[in-house]
Amino acid sequence: MNLPNKLTVMRMILVPFVVAALLYPFPHHYLVALLLFAAASYTDHLDGKIARRDNLVTDFGKFMDPLADKVMVLSAMVCLVSLGFADVWIVVLMLAREFMVTSIRLVAVDKGRVIAANIWGKVKTVTQIIAILGVLLLQYLLELESLELLPLPAGCAVIFGMTGDILLAVAAFFTVVSGLVYLRQNWDVIREGA
Secondary structure: OOHHHHHHHHHHHHHHHHHHHHHOOOOOHHHHHHHHHHHHHHHHHHHHHHHHHOOOOOHHHHHHHHHHHHHHHHHHHHHHHHOOOOOHHHHHHHHHHHHHHHHHHHHHHHOOOOOOOOHHHHHHHHHHHHHHHHHHHHHHHHHHHHOOOOOOOOOHHHHHHHHHHHHHHHHHHHHHHHHHHHHHHOHHHHHHHO
């Protein structure tokens, strides 16, 4: 197994630790979740960069890398919903987009076509990662205040909540845009399969 594939597997391994850090409260658990999620997100950038630079692209990587991204982001989003930091509709949009794109790709493969990732899919992933990291950082600041380690001005909880909502709404927007672009660009695949 080459280095990029090891990084992809490491990203998958980190997911349950991110989920545990989010859902089982202990002092500084949001910081732990933030650092683990940031490390997992960085492996996404690093594995692709190394694979392209060193010509180490494999079928395993082509399959597992996008799967690891989806598992990482959607697991964190489900946790944010469970904790009350994100609305369910955002996760439903993200799930619907992923199922739609995966279905289109499966139909295309059956017809001998490969649908590569495009810039909109990358923008979608980056905005989702930024939104999750932002929400975790804001929650950690509130946790520090509750532990009386960081005095914050009155009303910060409301402002932080609104900021998190905006970050998640931006991610949801690019999720929809990305899905619509995939749908438009590959409408012929769907039409041929009908």
